[in-house]
Amino acid sequence: MRVEQRQRRTQEERSAETRSGLVEATLDCLHERGYPRTTLAQIAERAGVTRGALNHHFPSKDALVVQAIEHLLNSSILGIRVLAASVRDGSLSLPDFLDRLWAMFSGRLLLITLEHITEARHNAVLREGLIPVVRAFHSELDRIWGDFFEGSHLDDRDVQTALNASLCLMRGMGMQQVLRDDPAYYQDLLNFWKSVLAKYAPAQEQRRRVRAGGSKER
DSSP states (O other), rough: OHHHHHHHHHHHHHHHHHHHHHHHHHHHHHHHHHHTTHHHHHHHHHHTTOHHHHHHSSSSHHHHHHHHHHOOOHHHHHHHHHHHHHHTTSSSSSHHHHHHHHHTTTHHHHHHHHHHHHHHHOOOOHHHHHHHHHHHHHHHHHHHHHTTTTTTOOOOHHHHHHHHHHHHHHHHHHHHHTTTOOOOOHHHHHHHHHHHHHHTTTOHHHHHHHHHHHHHHO
């Protein structure tokens, strides 16, 4: 029985490793070649598996891309949570958090996002697969972002709007980078946005007092 269970676990582990390799290979291909020029044969070769093995795990290119984007966004959320924890404990300021967020959104994440968003405009199957993935990503961001405005006079809707405006700014700057290589220009825009948010987000000390008060009440 133990041997059978171990064999089953090994098969499951191998399957998980194959899927993980295909997902990473897909992200690499999307980043380097773009969606239209990425083929399943290229992904399989990059992952070091046969085309048959790829088809066993993913029925189509769109299904594989959706899984890859979900993995990319989940990984991004993990990184953002670490940064957010640093803001909460006072070791990272909100302006510094925005700098880190911009570094994240202006790199590989943004370039891959441009590929799947552009394709989703004309590809209904891909679009329908991505909608719940992107919605879950934004829900997690909402929860993280809300902590920064704890104790402010903004209501929940305004806090969410501040997040969405921040993300739209960063996506817009990221897209513009494709044709305009001007770091100082983007830094000026980001600094301006920091000054806007500073008018609404409580200072770190105030957030700590609010959290401490909530802990005492509980």
